[in-house]
Amino acid sequence: MSRNPTNQSWKWLPMAAVLALVWAGCAADSSSGGAALGPGEGGTNGDAGFEGAGGQGGTRAPVSEWPTGVSDSLVDQFFADPERNPLDAQGPDAAIADDYADAARVCFATPDTCSDVGCGAFASCCVNNGTCCEPIVDDPPLPAVLDFQQCAGQTVDSCAEGVGSNAVGFGELEPVITGRGLVPNGTATAEGGALIGDLVNLSSQRVEVDVQFKLPVGCNGTCLESAGVAFTASVPGAFVDVGVGLLLSGSREAVNLMIGNAVADSFDAGTDNTQWRLLLSPEGSAQVFRDGNSVGTYVFDAAALERGQFVAFGRNLGAAATSAAIAIIEVQSSFCDNPQAWVDREQISIVLNGNDVPGHASGSGPSIVEQGARRRMAYEVDGEIFVSEEDAPGEFFLTDLNPALIPTEPYEALGVGDPELVWDGNFLLLFYTARDDAGVGSIGVAMSTEEPPVFMNSDAPSLIPTGDVVSYDAPSVVYRDGFWLLVVRATLSSGATELHAFYTNNLDMGWTPVINGGLEELTRVDDPASDITDPSLIIHNSAYHLYYARRTGTRWAVELAVSDELLLWRPMGEVLGGSNEGFDSLGVRSPDVISQPDRIDMVYSGQDGVSFRLGTASRAAPSDTVPSIF
Numbered sequence: 169m170s171r172n173p174t175n176q177s178w179k180w181l182p183m184a185a186v187l188a189l190v191w192a193g194c195a196a197d198s199s200s201g202g203a204a205l206g207p208g209e210g211g212t213n214g215d216a217g218f219e220g221a222g223g224q225g226g227t228r229a230p231v232s233e234w235p236t237g238v239s240d241s242l243v244d245q246f247f248a249d250p251e252r253n254p255l256d257a258q259g260p261d262a263a264i265a266d267d268y269a270d271a272a273r274v275c276f277a278t279p280d281t282c283s284d285v286g287c288g289a290f291a292s293c294c295v296n297n298g299t300c301c302e303p304i305v306d307d308p309p310l311p312a313v314l315d316f317q318q319c320a321g322q323t324v325d326s327c328a329e330g331v332g333s334n335a336v337g338f339g340e341l342e343p344v345i346t347g348r349g350l351v352p353n354g355t356a357t358a359e360g361g362a363l364i365g366d367l368v369n370l371s372s373q374r375v376e377v378d379v380q381f382k383l384p385v386g387c388n389g390t391c392l393e394s395a396g397v398a399f400t401a402s403v404p405g406a407f408v409d410v411g412v413g414l415l416l417s418g419s420r421e422a423v424n425l426m427i428g429n430a431v432a433d434s435f436d437a438g439t440d441n442t443q444w445r446l447l448l449s450p451e452g453s454a455q456v457f458r459d460g461n462s463v464g465t466y467v468f469d470a471a472a473l474e475r476g477q478f479v480a481f482g483r484n485l486g487a488a489a490t491s492a493a494i495a496i497i498e499v500q501s502s503f504c505d506n507p508q509a510w511v512d513r514e515q516i517s518i519v520l521n522g523n524d525v526p527g528h529a530s531g532s533g534p535s536i537v538e539q540g541a542r543r544r545m546a547y548e549v550d551g552e553i554f555v556s557e558e559d560a561p562g563e564f565f566l567t568d569l570n571p572a573l574i575p576t577e578p579y580e581a582l583g584v585g586d587p588e589l590v591w592d593g594n595f596l597l598l599f600y601t602a603r604d605d606a607g608v609g610s611i612g613v614a615m616s617t618e619e620p621p622v623f624m625n626s627d628a629p630s631l632i633p634t635g636d637v638v639s640y641d642a643p644s645v646v647y648r649d650g651f652w653l654l655v656v657r658a659t660l661s662s663g664a665t666e667l668h669a670f671y672t673n674n675l676d677m678g679w680t681p682v683i684n685g686g687l688e689e690l691t692r693v694d695d696p697a698s699d700i701t702d703p704s705l706i707i708h709n710s711a712y713h714l715y716y717a718r719r720t721g722t723r724w725a726v727e728l729a730v731s732d733e734l735l736l737w738r739p740m741g742e743v744l745g746g747s748n749e750g751f752d753s754l755g756v757r758s759p760d761v762i763s764q765p766d767r768i769d770m771v772y773s774g775q776d777g778v779s780f781r782l783g784t785a786s787r788a789a790p791s792d793t794v795p796s797i798f
Contacts, residue, residue, distance in 0.1 A: 245651050246671070246682070246733050249710035252291060252797055269736060276738040279451070291710035291794045292730040292738045294505055298449025300709060301374045301502035302766065302790035310365035310375070310478055310499040316349040317495050324350065324362045335362045338404050343480075346488050348382045349495035352395055354483030358406040361481030368501065370399060370411075370448055370473035372509035372788040377414075377446045377478075378498040383437060384418035385490035393418030393492035395482035398426060399448070399473050408481045412454050412468040414446050415482070418492045425456055427468045435463055440495070450506035471508065503766065503788040505709065507728050507743040515751045516545075516771065516782040518556055520566045528554065528566075533642070533702070534771040534782055535760045537589035539596055544589060544621075545771060546598065547782065551575060551583025553600060555621045562784050573598060573614060573623040580625065581605040584612070586642045586702075588760075598623045599630075599654075601641040608633065609641035611656060613675060631670065631679050636660050640668075644703045644760075653734070654679055655687075655703040655714065665700050666692040667716060669734055685735035687714075697721055701757075708763040710794040715743070715770075717757035724755035724775055744772070744785070751781040765791050 275287035282293035294300030311333035319327035324343050328335035337343050339360025341353040354360035368375060377397060384393035398413020410426040416437060417424060423444060425432045435458060445457035452470040456463050478499075484491040518528040531547030531554070543558040552571035556564035575584050579602050586601035595615050602612045611631035614623035631654070633640050639659040646653040654670040666688045670679035693700045702717040712731045717724055726744040729737045746755045752774025761770045768789045773780040 245673075246735075248707045248712045248732060249291060249794075252710050252732075252794070272732075272736040276736065279740070282738070283453075288795060289797050290738075291732050292712075294709050294711065294794050295713070295728075295730050295738070296451045296506055296508075296740060298374050298451050298453055298504055300790070300793040300795075301504040302793055304373070304501045304503060308499075308501050309368045309373075310501055311497075312499060314364070314497045315495075316345050316493070316497075317347060319345045320347045321345065328362075328364060333365050335364045337362045344488050346493065348489070348491075349380075349493035350395075350480055351484055351488045351491045351493045352480060352482035353488075354394075354481070356392060356483070356485060359404065359408055359481045359483055361404070361408070361479055363404070364478045364480060364497075365499075368399065368473070368476045368478060369509065369511075369788075370476045371450050371470045372503060372506050372511075374450060374502045374504045375399075375448045376500040377448075378496075379414060379444050379446070380440070380442070380495040381416040381423065381437065381444070382440050382493040382495050383416070383421065384486060384492045387418045387421075387486075389419050389421075391418050392483055392485045395480075395484075395492040395494050396424075396426070397446075397478070397480050397494065397497060399476040400479050401473055401476060403477075404479065404481065408479055411473045411476060412446075412448060413479075414444055414456070416492055423458075425454070425464070425466060427454065427466060432466050433464055450504045450509060470506075474509070503790050505789040507740055507787070507789075510744055510770070510785040510787045512561070513747055513750075513752065513783060513785040514562045515774070516562050516564060516784055518564050518566065518782070520569065525566060525569070528556075529782055530779055531782060532773060532780065533586040533758050534773065535587045535589045536762055536769070536771045537591050537596075538762060539591045544596075546572065546587035546589045548583075548585035548587060551585065553584055553587045553598065553623075555587075555589070555598075557620075567620045570622070572616070572621050573600065573625070575602070576625045577602070577627065579604045579610055579629055580612070582607060588643045588645050590645050590647050592647050596621055597645075599643040599645050601643065602629055603641075607639070609639040609659075611640050611643045611654070630675065631656065633658075636662075637668075642701050642703060644705045646705050646707060648707070653705065655705045657701045657703065662694070663696065664692055664694045667700065667703050667714075682734055686737045687729075687734070690729055690737050690739055691716065693718070702759060704760045706761050706763045706768070708768060708789060709791040713761070713763075713768070715759045715761055717759060718742075719757070724757035726756055726759045726772065744770075746775065750774075751776050752783050753777070756783070763789075763791065 275282050282297045287293045311331045324335045324337050340355055343353045343360055343362050344351050352361040379397050384391055394417055396415030398410040400409050402409045410429050413426050415424045415426050421437045422434045423437050424434045443459050447455040450470050452467050454466045454468045480494055518525050531549045533548050535546045537544055545564050546555045553573040555572040556566050559565050582603040584600050584602050588599040590597045598614045600612050601609050603609050610629035613630045616623045637658045638661050640656045642657040644655045651673045658668045659665050669682040672679050691700050699719040704715040706713050714729045718727050725742045728740040728743045731737045744756050746753050753776050755775040756772045758773040759770050761768050767786050769786045771784050774783040
């Protein structure tokens, strides 16, 4: 069966509309890079780098303004993926920059607009869009092709076994396979058919189902003949509980789109040669194609089909040789990036010599990092920071009970916490919140060359509050090729909280703020009954993913925003909340995530109404699937 391309999202905007970045109103100039905050003279063109921490970071800081006519600019360092940097293709131009910003605002306006034509130019649009997906090649859950006409006379299970899959018939009468295809063999009072393949998680997988039906012969609008394909969340009883699917109605000569056991739309059935396609995306989009042409896009509940079963089903009262049938099915399955599709949520254990360490599984502010072949997790207990090592998924161990960092300096008088581990390829660094005797938070940084890690405090913090900011805490850091990015929670003199971003390519020289972007406005909380904190920034699939925790009343949940260049943000809303059972039944906070080629892993603190406990979760999120813009 021929396949027609349906991924139309990668029709680009006009090149002039996408090959620039608006970087307006920033206070720094091209020589100084702005005034850094913290010890030393920030933002100058230092060349020493952070001693021992990956070598020299570069000769000057990136410029955070982009006025018309400036061609010698380093703003390209802010793109999550320099290989997709529009500035490499075209020089600065104010009109082009405005076009880029306007296009981003249109694409980011609602959760659905990223699927519009042209929005594929933004790597941020790959998230929860059902377009940047990776085909499941090894052991796909559903057979690539089931040509029932070639299986005439066989049982449905032997036909599926012949293509390396499985099928189990159901119903009062076993389904039969004739030269016309699979006849479900249901009755007047019940449906028959077969469950095919393995379970499918439609909240994280995109599935394309191509199907060719055979219309019943001699029906004349009076026969009880139907045949369909669908996904269901339950074992069929007398009737299939259809989550989403296509059902041929022989008497009406129509193909119905079924969503939630109801007819969502109906189309002329055409002939025995009509090709139907059902394209299901994990954000809950169901698109129907007839002979390669889209006839409609609809919404279905993908979350209800996290354990979906593919089923061929129907009812047939006529002779098998003339009944409605399914001639052939073709299926393509892919993993996609759906930020709500977290799986394998479990509580973390921390042991020493095989025994649980009292109180440590309730540690706060977890941070996870991959250091070569090792995976480490830092957390805070009673104002001290410990670093553990993963032994198995969800299981971490300590080599001794000595903290990796303890408060020793005046600016740490009330303790250290919110650890953020970073591996720069040579050394393990620890960023953290330090609170002085007045409770004012600042950001410290330390480095370890020992094993197990032991960090030495600096004489002064690397980022201190200034101006309207009265406290900084909860650092998240991204390091790439000598360039550092920092996101922190800022508490303002008004009591409001919001997230701020900084950059440097020399840790000894302090941090320069990224200003006039949309992060502050997106994350600001003024209501004393709410709060925002615990940012976790990563680069995944050519975009920035910024997770953070939001409190509403007493309930905590994790939200997500994505961006190509740290200025224009696409908010994704809540992506992880309480599980309704177990240690994280009521909420989650303190997310820290790491990017893997095929997924994103998270550690967090789960809330059960009594205490917070450390937990872990994962979700499918293929990388290297964003298309090139060149």
